[in-house]
Amino acid sequence: MLAMLVTARAADEPQKGSPLITQEKLQGELKDATIRLLDARLKAEYEKGHIPGAVWVDTKALQALARPESITNETAWASALAPLGLGADIRVVFIYDNARQHDAARVWWSLVYAGVPRVGLVDGGFDRWTKDKRPVSTEPAKVSLAQFRPQLHDKSLASRDEVGKAESNVLDARSAEEYSGERKSRTNPTAPTGHIPGARNLDSYSLVDTDGQFLDTDSIRRRFAEAGFVTDKSVIAYSAGGNRSAIAIFALERIGVPSRHYVGGFGDWIREAKRTVVQGKNPRD
Structure with missing residues (x-):
């Protein structure tokens, strides 16, 4: 029925x-x-x-x-x-x-x-x-x-162009090795590695314990602050294809920080040959 x-x-x-x-x-x-x-x-x-x-x-x-x-x-x-x-x-x-x-x-x-x-x-x-x-x-x-x-x-979505703007507050929720370019994609080993220029890295798995329980809100705030995020400004989050960035978005909501989702993630970014990627641990070099 x-x-x-x-x-x-x-x-x-x-x-x-x-x-x-x-x-x-x-x-x-x-x-x-x-x-x-x-x-x-x-x-x-x-x-x-x-x-x-x-x-x-x-x-x-x-x-x-x-x-x-x-x-x-x-x-x-x-x-x-x-x-x-x-x-x-x-x-x-x-x-x-x-x-x-x-x-x-x-x-x-x-x-x-x-x-x-x-x-x-x-x-x-x-x-x-x-x-x-x-x-x-x-x-x-x-x-x-x-x-x-x-x-x-x-309005909760972010586009490729918005992610690429210098003034954007962009979170890469993947692992540090993926962000720096040290780890290649398992499904596409020949794909470009690294991160979107200007994005800062915070592995979303650092926001939950091994049982999948979220850190308390003070600890979440501290993790974002240590990663260099401005939490009085909306954050655009991405990962490889949208799952890990969703964890980060939930955590951001827990501490009252607005966010948008570049849901296609790094996989979507590198589909356009003109899109620049950065390797290393720094956002832009």
């Missing part, structure tokens, strides 16, 4: 303050039907066991929607979101993975971009959940299709 149509917030109004729920608190709210819990792991992992009530989300399908030809296609976004059952009765959505927020944060960003009203992350991954002997289910969650009408938050 098709649930009632849900319309997102206005496209120029990003959600304020994405929630981060502890696993202890989530366990106490598993029977709350107004919470939609999404599992962003591989489907085979979901089928072996997941947090009770969690709905599997196709992370790769949402990633594909961020391509230039589809990122503004409201019909495609509506089709991708329908199986998640985001009906009018759902007051908040939480996402988890088992990859230090690599996939969960990308799903979070995708839903926020699409205009889902209230979206957050589970603090910590599935391994942490099982280590603490919390309940696990192999029963697939049963949800009704919900016709969600997206209102895409286009």
Whole structure:
């Protein structure tokens, strides 16, 4: 049965303050039907066991929607979101993975971009959940299709040209080795290495621990300050293709810093031969 149509917030109004729920608190709210819990792991992992009530989300399908030809296609976004059952009765959505927020944060960003009203992350991954002997289910969650009408938050995106401007406050959320050019792409070893001129490096995995739990807000602020970021100015974040930069964007929101996403990332930047790349540890040389 098709649930009632849900319309997102206005496209120029990003959600304020994405929630981060502890696993202890989530366990106490598993029977709350107004919470939609999404599992962003591989489907085979979901089928072996997941947090009770969690709905599997196709992370790769949402990633594909961020391509230039589809990122503004409201019909495609509506089709991708329908199986998640985001009906009018759902007051908040939480996402988890088992990859230090690599996939969960990308799903979070995708839903926020699409205009889902209230979206957050589970603090910590599935391994942490099982280590603490919390309940696990192999029963697939049963949800009704919900016709969600997206209102895409286009102003949260940054273009190639904007990233390349000297005055931009740009964050490269990849590893230090990728940023400096020391590490080649595993999928395309002949591709240019390095970073976008002017970008500063802060590895997004330094913002979470090995269990996928975020640092406290004071520690997050300190990490950004140590990396040389001006946090009273909007930050443009990128990574290789949008996942790790989504972690950084969530962390920035935690400390009240506005941001935009160059979601195509370094992979998109080097597709144009005219685009300059910089190697080494400094932003511009």
